[in-house]
Amino acid sequence: MKIATHTETFTNPLYLESGRILEPYELKYETYGALNEDKSNVVVICHALTGSHHAAGQYEGERKAGWWDEMIGDGKSIDTEDFFVICVNVIGSCFGSTGPMSPKYPASDPYRMKFPVITISDMVKAQRILFDRLGIHKAHAVIGGSMGGMQALCFAIEHPNFASCHILLASTHATGPWAIAFNKVAREALIQDPAFKDGFYDPVEIKESGLSGLATGRMCGYISYLSPDSMDKKFGRNYVQTDGLYELFGKFEIERYLDYNGLNFVNWFDPLSFLYITKAINIFDATRNYDSLEDSLGRINSEITLISFSNDLLFLPREMEKIHQTMGNIGKENLSKYIEIESSYGHDAFLVEIDKFAHHVRDALKER
Amino acid sequence: MKIATHTETFTNPLYLESGRILEPYELKYETYGALNEDKSNVVVICHALTGSHHAAGQYEGERKAGWWDEMIGDGKSIDTEDFFVICVNVIGSCFGSTGPMSPKYPASDPYRMKFPVITISDMVKAQRILFDRLGIHKAHAVIGGSMGGMQALCFAIEHPNFASCHILLASTHATGPWAIAFNKVAREALIQDPAFKDGFYDPVEIKESGLSGLATGRMCGYISYLSPDSMDKKFGRNYVQTDGLYELFGKFEIERYLDYNGLNFVNWFDPLSFLYITKAINIFDATRNYDSLEDSLGRINSEITLISFSNDLLFLPREMEKIHQTMGNIGKENLSKYIEIESSYGHDAFLVEIDKFAHHVRDALKER
Numbered sequence: 001m002k003i004a005t006h007t008e009t010f011t012n013p014l015y016l017e018s019g020r021i022l023e024p025y026e027l028k029y030e031t032y033g034a035l036n037e038d039k040s041n042v043v044v045i046c047h048a049l050t051g052s053h054h055a056a057g058q059y060e061g062e063r064k065a066g067w068w069d070e071m072i073g074d075g076k077s078i079d080t081e082d083f084f085v086i087c088v089n090v091i092g093s094c095f096g097s098t099g100p101m102s103p104k105y106p107a108s109d110p111y112r113m114k115f116p117v118i119t120i121s122d123m124v125k126a127q128r129i130l131f132d133r134l135g136i137h138k139a140h141a142v143i144g145g146s147m148g149g150m151q152a153l154c155f156a157i158e159h160p161n162f163a164s165c166h167i168l169l170a171s172t173h174a175t176g177p178w179a180i181a182f183n184k185v186a187r188e189a190l191i192q193d194p195a196f197k198d199g200f201y202d203p204v205e206i207k208e209s210g211l212s213g214l215a216t217g218r219m220c221g222y223i224s225y226l227s228p229d230s231m232d233k234k235f236g237r238n239y240v241q242t243d244g245l246y247e248l249f250g251k252f253e254i255e256r257y258l259d260y261n262g263l264n265f266v267n268w269f270d271p272l273s274f275l276y277i278t279k280a281i282n283i284f285d286a287t288r289n290y291d292s293l294e295d296s297l298g299r300i301n302s303e304i305t306l307i308s309f310s311n312d313l314l315f316l317p318r319e320m321e322k323i324h325q326t327m328g329n330i331g332k333e334n335l336s337k338y339i340e341i342e343s344s345y346g347h348d349a350f351l352v353e354i355d356k357f358a359h360h361v362r363d364a365l366k367e368r
Numbered sequence: 369m370k371i372a373t374h375t376e377t378f379t380n381p382l383y384l385e386s387g388r389i390l391e392p393y394e395l396k397y398e399t400y401g402a403l404n405e406d407k408s409n410v411v412v413i414c415h416a417l418t419g420s421h422h423a424a425g426q427y428e429g430e431r432k433a434g435w436w437d438e439m440i441g442d443g444k445s446i447d448t449e450d451f452f453v454i455c456v457n458v459i460g461s462c463f464g465s466t467g468p469m470s471p472k473y474p475a476s477d478p479y480r481m482k483f484p485v486i487t488i489s490d491m492v493k494a495q496r497i498l499f500d501r502l503g504i505h506k507a508h509a510v511i512g513g514s515m516g517g518m519q520a521l522c523f524a525i526e527h528p529n530f531a532s533c534h535i536l537l538a539s540t541h542a543t544g545p546w547a548i549a550f551n552k553v554a555r556e557a558l559i560q561d562p563a564f565k566d567g568f569y570d571p572v573e574i575k576e577s578g579l580s581g582l583a584t585g586r587m588c589g590y591i592s593y594l595s596p597d598s599m600d601k602k603f604g605r606n607y608v609q610t611d612g613l614y615e616l617f618g619k620f621e622i623e624r625y626l627d628y629n630g631l632n633f634v635n636w637f638d639p640l641s642f643l644y645i646t647k648a649i650n651i652f653d654a655t656r657n658y659d660s661l662e663d664s665l666g667r668i669n670s671e672i673t674l675i676s677f678s679n680d681l682l683f684l685p686r687e688m689e690k691i692h693q694t695m696g697n698i699g700k701e702n703l704s705k706y707i708e709i710e711s712s713y714g715h716d717a718f719l720v721e722i723d724k725f726a727h728h729v730r731d732a733l734k735e736r
Binding site for chain 2: 018117174175176177178180181182184185188189192193194212213215216219220222223226227228231232234235236237249252253254255258262279282283285313316
């Protein structure tokens with residue numbers, strides 16, 4: 001599989017939903033496989049909150065492969081012998097595309113809290129502009145899980161002639177109050193941390209001294225990504241073993257897990273990107289700018305495949321089922337397919353239970 | 369209904385599970401109705417994490433009645449014309465019983481972080497000692513929801529000859545990693561707040577200047593007490609209306625709700641009590657000190673009624689069902705009754721969906 005990473009710079013303004021503009025801006029993206037002659041084999045992968053353009057492959061010295069490496073590659077479900085796969089780091093993120101810590105032109109100081117509010121539509125719009133520049137005006141498919149699924153739905157509704165099929169996993173048509181509440185706790189924990197300095201933190205310093213608010217916020221996220229079942233299996237009520245003894249009043253393994261992953265988060269993700277992207281997720285509602293879900297889904301004229309996971313407690317299966325039912329209500333049942341995967345892994349299933357859904361993705365890509 | 373509030377002081381040491389002692393200690397409790405001549409009409413009510421001895425009735429100037437006022441009173445399900453109802457503030461709490469902010473005898477300074485770790489068994493043991501002093505050696509029933517249900521189960525297992533029936537609502541046989549994870553986030557948010565001062569906060573000052581860590585912690589609790597359904601119904605994706613306009617990028621009603629309840633928490637609950645009681649909940653496991661759940665439940669020789677709520681995401685219905693199944697496995701099915709109530713309210717249902725379960729409590733009290 002041929003992998004390439006690029007950064008594209010745009011000097012024309014990006015007009016955002018908020019009314020504000022980004023100018024200039026950059027998009028970092030990664031491609032897998034080769035574009036065919038008539039450019040008909042493009043598959044766009046959209047990443048989730050803390051994901052990046054690095055969806056597959058493993059670079060030298062890297063500890064782990066890209067976040068969906070099991071899905072994307074030669075002979076895999078998203079087969080790079082057939083498809084030219086492209087994954088773009090969303091604007092607002094911190095892996096190379098323009099985000100809150102990018103310099104606010106013409107100054108070299110970062111935007112920080114002056115970065116504009118970003119929406120899922122903005123993320124998608126920026127990707128469309130990149131694809132146009134690359135001469136890609138049509139895609140075979142757009143695929144994404146969680147926030148990536150929101151982008152895929154947004155492609156289907158707002159850019160209805162762009163892709164032939166859209167595959168959403170563990171996602172929703174509108175972020176519900178339950179998910180907003182989890183984000184609220186996470187955001188509050190971060191914002192209230194004095195080391196966050198109202199957004200004026202030193203990015204190097206926080207890596208050294210830690211940012212407990214971001215850590216706590218991330219822990220809260222983990223609760224929503226997992227499920228009672230997966231936690232029971234993985235941790236149960238096990239205590240952390242110390243000096244050969246279990247301290248009865250000591251730390252639980254689930255607590256150690258949250259500590260480790262919470263504290264480590266600052267080493268690989270930016271606090272302000274976390275704020276801006278959780279905000280974009282909160283704002284997401286496919287009916288915004290439309291009269292109703294019927295109205296917005298009425299714009300879709302290509303296939304959508306909706307894959308939910310039984311134990312997903314962040315975006316409940318019924319939320320994707322509602323998209324499918326609404327497609328039926330407006331006479332578009334032939335364009336919509338809904339699959340609920342039995343899984344104990346919760347929301348994270350779209351990242352870890354590959355075996356359970358990979359063939360559905362493969363099928364959806366083949367049907368067209 | 370006759371209501372009385374008392375405080376009892378004990379100078380004999382309370383031997384705790386940790387090996388430490390409390391000496392002296394006080395217990396605050398409230399009673400409703402009248403004790404009959406042969407002292408056979410006692411119903412013990414056990415409160416939850418942030419509850420208190422004030423379970424029913426409304427004092428002059430009080431904004432709200434006691435936390436289970438709909439359940440307890442003349443002619444109500446827990447009928448004070450028949451029963452002498454007693455509710456004790458647990459040790460470790462902050463409503464009058466000895467807790468972390470009580471003076472550490474012989475000094476007048478509070479214990480703070482030197483307060484010993486408390487378990488559910490300790491809370492129950494202290495209540496038993498109080499009842500003994502009151503000449504109450506048998507109760508008709510012990511009833512409790514959430515942490516109150518843990519106490520009821522603990523009464524049934526560790527004091528098997530005390531009560532004739534035990535009613536647990538929205539509770540569990542052992543706190544699972546899912547609930548521990550919620551507590552972890554809440555506890556971290558509090559502990560990391562500099563205004564918590566490692567437990568050396570000024571209780572008056574924090575009421576004035578706020579304690580954002582406790583607020584965030586409480587918000588996290590609220591997520592686990594509610595459910596996607598109840599949040600959908602109550603808040604949906606509604607934005608807070610400002611100046612007659614909805615700010616599209618503004619605050620959601622669910623966020624305002626969490627802000628209000630989070631920030632207000634410091635006005636009526638003590639941060640250290642929050643730490644100690646969540647710890648007691650985390651530690652709770654009916655199999656501790658026993659070989660298995662079969663072994664511990666094998667000690668029960670009176671009725672237990674288990675009432676769970678379909679949407680409870682903190683203590684899942686299957687957790688209480690497991691108690692019932694295990695009672696069956698050990699040939700005690702005649703002592704156990706399991707009822708699952710259909711409710712969209714989540715964990716909080718035991719406080720708000722009274723109409724749906726009150727008759728089950730009434731029936732359970734009558735059967736004996």
